[in-house]
Amino acid sequence: MSSTTTTRPNGLALFILPSALMFALFFFLPIGLMALMSVLTGNPVVMPKVAFTTRHYARMVGDPYYLEVIWTTIRIGLVTTLVALAIGYPLAHWMARIKSRAGHALLLMAVLAPMLTGIVVRTFAWMTLLSDKGVVNQTLMSLGLISQPLKLMYTETGIVVGLVHIYVPFMVLTLTGVIGRIDERLEQAAENLGASPLRAFLEVTLPLSLPGILAGSLLVFALAISAYVTPILLGGFQIMTLPILIYQQISANFNVGFAAALGIVLLVISLMLVIAYNRALGLVSGQRELQ
Amino acid sequence: MSASIEIAGVSKVYDGGVRAVDAVAMDIRQGEFFSLLGPSGCGKTTTLRMIAGFETPSSGAIRVDGADITHVPAHKRDMGMVFQNYALFPHRTVAENVAFGLRMRGLDKATITAKVKAALAMVELSGLEDRRPAQLSGGQQQRVALARAIVIAPRVLLCDEPLGALDKKLRQQMQFELKQLQKKLGLTLVFVTHDQEEALAMSDRIAVMNGGRVEQVGTPTEIYNQPTTRFVADFIGDTNIFRGERTTTSTVASALDVGKGLILALPPTEGQGTGVLSVALRPEKIRLITRTDAATAAGSSAHGIVENTNFLGGAVLYRVTLESAHRVLVQQPNAGTSRLFVPGDGVTLEWTPADLVVLKD
Numbered sequence A: 001m002s003s004t005t006t007t008r009p010n011g012l013a014l015f016i017l018p019s020a021l022m023f024a025l026f027f028f029l030p031i032g033l034m035a036l037m038s039v040l041t042g043n044p045v046v047m048p049k050v051a052f053t054t055r056h057y058a059r060m061v062g063d064p065y066y067l068e069v070i071w072t073t074i075r076i077g078l079v080t081t082l083v084a085l086a087i088g089y090p091l092a093h094w095m096a097r098i099k100s101r102a103g104h105a106l107l108l109m110a111v112l113a114p115m116l117t118g119i120v121v122r123t124f125a126w127m128t129l130l131s132d133k134g135v136v137n138q139t140l141m142s143l144g145l146i147s148q149p150l151k152l153m154y155t156e157t158g159i160v161v162g163l164v165h166i167y168v169p170f171m172v173l174t175l176t177g178v179i180g181r182i183d184e185r186l187e188q189a190a191e192n193l194g195a196s197p198l199r200a201f202l203e204v205t206l207p208l209s210l211p212g213i214l215a216g217s218l219l220v221f222a223l224a225i226s227a228y229v230t231p232i233l234l235g236g237f238q239i240m241t242l243p244i245l246i247y248q249q250i251s252a253n254f255n256v257g258f259a260a261a262l263g264i265v266l267l268v269i270s271l272m273l274v275i276a277y278n279r280a281l282g283l284v285s286g287q288r289e290l291q
Numbered sequence B: 001m002s003a004s005i006e007i008a009g010v011s012k013v014y015d016g017g018v019r020a021v022d023a024v025a026m027d028i029r030q031g032e033f034f035s036l037l038g039p040s041g042c043g044k045t046t047t048l049r050m051i052a053g054f055e056t057p058s059s060g061a062i063r064v065d066g067a068d069i070t071h072v073p074a075h076k077r078d079m080g081m082v083f084q085n086y087a088l089f090p091h092r093t094v095a096e097n098v099a100f101g102l103r104m105r106g107l108d109k110a111t112i113t114a115k116v117k118a119a120l121a122m123v124e125l126s127g128l129e130d131r132r133p134a135q136l137s138g139g140q141q142q143r144v145a146l147a148r149a150i151v152i153a154p155r156v157l158l159c160d161e162p163l164g165a166l167d168k169k170l171r172q173q174m175q176f177e178l179k180q181l182q183k184k185l186g187l188t189l190v191f192v193t194h195d196q197e198e199a200l201a202m203s204d205r206i207a208v209m210n211g212g213r214v215e216q217v218g219t220p221t222e223i224y225n226q227p228t229t230r231f232v233a234d235f236i237g238d239t240n241i242f243r244g245e246r247t248t249t250s251t252v253a254s255a256l257d258v259g260k261g262l263i264l265a266l267p268p269t270e271g272q273g274t275g276v277l278s279v280a281l282r283p284e285k286i287r288l289i290t291r292t293d294a295a296t297a298a299g300s301s302a303h304g305i306v307e308n309t310n311f312l313g314g315a316v317l318y319r320v321t322l323e324s325a326h327r328v329l330v331q332q333p334n335a336g337t338s339r340l341f342v343p344g345d346g347v348t349l350e351w352t353p354a355d356l357v358v359l360k361d
Helices: A011-037 A055-062 A064-097 A101-116 A119-130 A135-142 A156-180 A184-192 A197-208 A210-225 A229-235 A242-251 A256-290 B044-052 B094-104 B109-122 B138-150 B168-185 B196-202 B220-225 B230-235
Strands: B005-013 B019-028 B033-037 B059-064 B079-082 B156-160 B189-193 B205-210 B213-218 B240-247 B255-257 B263-265 B276-281 B287-290 B301-311 B315-322 B327-333 B346-350 B357-359
Touching (some): A011 A256, A055 A064, A055 A256, A064 A101, A064 A156, A064 A256, A119 A156, A119 A229, A156 A229, A197 A210, B019 B059, B033 B044, B033 B196, B044 B079, B044 B156, B044 B189, B138 B168, B189 B196, B213 B230, B230 B240, B230 B276, B230 B357, B240 B263, B287 B327, B315 B346
Parallel strands (some): B033 B189, B079 B156, B156 B189
Antiparallel strands (some): B005 B019, B005 B059, B205 B213, B255 B263, B276 B357, B315 B327
C-alpha cells in the first residue's frame, strides 16, 4: 500500500502552506517559547544573565497551595463535563431523532442562541441570578423556604453553573452529529427482538454513541479547565483556578517563568486527556474501523 | 407457533395529510408466505411497519390469532423482522447479534449458546460466531439477520426487501433458501418487495399495492393470469393493454373497438354490453407467423410489421406495429430451429379471445 502511495510533489500541497505557516508562527512558536520560559530564571530579553532552572516546577510541587489549585481546576472541569453531558445527551438525542424539520430548527436555535451573546454578558446574567440578593435567593426567601440567602456565588457550584451554561452547546452539537449517524433501525431491531425502548437505548444507542460522548466530554473539559472569565466573575477570586493563577503571576507578580510553568501543566493535563481519549476510542470502536 | 394476521381496514395518515396506507384489509393465514408487492411509495413498507409495531395505524385494527395488537408496543409483539439493510448491531459479534433476542427473553446462558449454535447452523454460518458484521459479505450479513429473527421462534417473520441488496445469483439462491426455511419451520412470513419476479417465485399469496391501497390479493398464478385491475396487469410482467368501446360486429357478438379499425373479440364469458372497457393480453399468449395474404380472422388476429427484435435467450420478445398503428409486445419461445423475425418483416398475429383479461379501471 505504502509503496503505491509514496509522496509525490503535488501542486495542491502548496495550499496547505498558509495554514502551516500560521500554525508554526502562532501555535508552535508561542508554546515553544512558553516551555522555554518555564525553565529559565528570567526573561532573556530584559535580563542580561539567565540560566536554566527547575525552580518553577519545584515551587509548584513543594507548595500544597498550588497542588490544591490544580486539583480545584480539574475538579471544576470534571463536574462541568459530567453535568453538561447529563443535560446535553437527552437534548442531543431529541435533536438527532426529531422528525419535524421545524422542530429540529427550533431546537438548534435554542442551543445556538446563547452562543450569540458574549461570555461576559452571560456570566453577569448569572451573577444577577445567583448573588445573595439575586433572583434565586430573593424568590426562595419571599416564599419563606429559607431565612438566610444561600451561598451560590463565589463558590465552585456557581462557577460550574456558569461554565455548564456556556459549554453545553459544544456537548450537544458534538453528540447530535454522532447520534444522528446511528441508524434508527438498529433501535427498532432491538425492540423487535424484545428489548424495551430503554433497554434498546442502553444496549444499542448508548454504546454506539460512546465516541460522541468521549469527544464532547474532551472538548468541554478542555474548555472548562482553561476558562478564565467565568471563574473570575462567579468565583470572585475566592476560588482559585489555574488560568486565574497564571494571569495573576503575569500581571501582578510579573513572574513570567512561573506562569509559563503553570501553563505547561495545564497543557499537559489536556494532552494526557487527548491521549487517553484516543486510547479509549480505540477500545470501544476498534471493530468499527473496518466499516 | 406461527400465527395468522388480520389487517382490518387499516389506514395511516401522516401529519400533513399524506395517506400512506388507505383502508387496507387482508387476512394472512397461518404458515403462509405472503408478499406485499408494489412500487416504492405504495404503502407496503408502512403496512409492514404497522404489523411490526413501529408505526401506529391512524384507524383500523391489526389482529394476531384474533387478538387485537394494534396498540401493543413493538417489543411485546413477538415477531421477527429482517430489515432491508439487515440492521445488525455493528458493535456486537455474529453470535451476540443472534443471541440478542434470547437474552431479552431472559433465557439461561447454556440454552442461549445451544440455540445460537443451532440457528447459525441452519443458515450455514457455523464458525463465524466471533466475526463482526462489518467483516461479513452481504449474503452472510443477510443470513445473520435471518438467524437473529428466527432464533426467537417468532409468531410471524417480517421481511422488508431483505434480498434487495444482493446480486442476482445470490438473490436467487437466498430466495430458494428462505422459501425452504419458511416451509420447514411452518413460519407465517410477510415479505415486502418491489420485485414482481421475486414475489411470483416465492409467495403462496400476493397482495399487490398501489397508492396506499390493495389492488388485488391472490396466488401468483391468479395475479399473473387474471389481473383484475389495469395497474396489476401493467405492474406484473409485460402486457398489452387495450382500451375501447364495446361493440357488436357481423361475426363477433361481443367485441371491443379499440380504434383505427382494430376489433378485439372479448372472451366468451363476457356477455354483450355497452360502455368503455380495458383488456390485457400477455405477450406470450400471441402467436407470431409470417404474414399470410388471407384476410385476418375477425377479432382474433391482425397484420403488422416487426419493429424491434429482442433476443432474451429462452424467448424472443418482438415489438410489432399493427396496421391499426397499435404497438404490441409479442413473446415467442426460442425453439432454436426457425429463424427469428427481423425488423421490417411482415407478420400476422393470432390469439385466442379467451386469453383476453377484462380489467377494472
